[in-house]
Amino acid sequence: MHRIQPGELHKFNVQPIDTVDYHLDLDYAGDGIRDHRLDVMVPHDAPEPLPVYIYFHGGGWTSGDKAPLTKYCASQAADGMIVVNANYRMATHFQLKHMLEDANEVLDWVARHIQRFGGDPTRIVLGGDSAGGHIAALLAASAYEPKLAAxxxxxxxVDPENLRGLVQHCSIADVSVMFERGFVLSLNFLRMLLPQRGRGLVLRAAARFMSPIEWLDSGFPPVFVTTSERDYFYRANLNFIAALRRRSIAVDTLIYERGQANTHHTWxxxxxxPESQEVYRRLGAFVRRVAALPTALPV
Structure with missing residues (x-):
């Protein structure tokens, strides 16, 4: 298991936000391990059931933890939503299948419990950065594509009509870029995510099931993509944006040029x-728009 270093934990969490309530380390799977814990952040005095933003951290599928993302998630909660910040099992001991199982179990936990925190389970937005964004996008695609889920x-x-949006921060929604010569990640990263490291499989064929861009349905929810020319996955993000637009799927973008200094991968x-604050402003506006129409909550 990845150990959280003190510097990593505090680097992004200085000056904590005190206008939200923190419910930390809730066990969503009932097995007591940290990989199956999540945090729920609730703005003070929320006046009505709020949309729910579910977030998965990055770390190259092999490392990372929800804790360093606490302030990021609290920033979104303070902007008028319930935020769920979740861990999941990681490689090399586990494969992409297990990560999707965990992410789906987070959705199940949200459906059963989020109302008591003031969240509306009919207004869900998924998000993540880097590998976490990949997991969120693949989970979203599986809600619309039974073949992918199977x-x-x-x-x-989550019912497709309750999945209101998807947020991608420096994600890799198009894994075909990993086959390009000189890409920052080797194909061993793809093999690592497959059972038995892909032995007996044609890697390009298996990669289709690992690539959200291959599973865009006309019912796919609106997407907000943030990337920059300094991002390792810049090309993958541009490909994803183009594919969404070809299918007339609503997509908002925030793309910084290389000259913008504070925009390295997962900035x-x-x-x-200020570049991050602009992300937060745009993200809040995106969630309010795509989740604007509450539906009747179950009794």
Missing amino acids: YYGIRPQ QQDSRH
């Missing part, structure tokens, strides 16, 4: 920079 052996725990986590 491939991973999951039954999506969105660091609230000190």
Whole structure:
């Protein structure tokens, strides 16, 4: 298990936000391990059931933890939403299948429990950065594509009409870029995510089931993509944006040029920079728009 270093924990969490309530380390799977814990952040005195933003941290599928994302998530909660910040099992001991199972179990936990925190389970937005964004996008795609859900052996725990949006921070929604010569990640990262490291599989064929861009349905929810020319996955993000537009799927973008200094991969986590604050402003506006129409809550 990845150990959280003190510097990592505090780097992005200086000057904590005190206008939200923190419910930390809730066990969503009932097995007591940290990989199956989540945090719920609730703005003070929320006047009505609020949309729910579910977030998955990055870390190259092999490392990372929800704790360093606390302030990022609290910033979104303070802007008028319930935020769920979740851990999941990671490689190399686990594969992408297990990560999708965990993310889907987070959705199940939200459906059963989020109302007592003031959240509306009919207004869900998924999000994540880097590998976490990839997991969020693949989970969203599986809600619309039964063949993809069956491939991973999951039954999506969200009705498509309740999945109102998807947020991608420096994500890799198009894994075909990993086959390009000189890409920052080797194909061993893809093999690592497959059972038995892909032995007996044609990697390009298996990669289709790992690539959200291959599973865009006309009912796919609106997407907000943030990236920059300094992002390792810049090309993958541009490909994803183009594919969404070709299918007339609503997509908002925030793209910084290389000259913008504070926009390295996953810069969105660091609230000190104006570029990050612009992400938060745009994200809040995106969630309010795509989740604007509450539906009747179950009795």
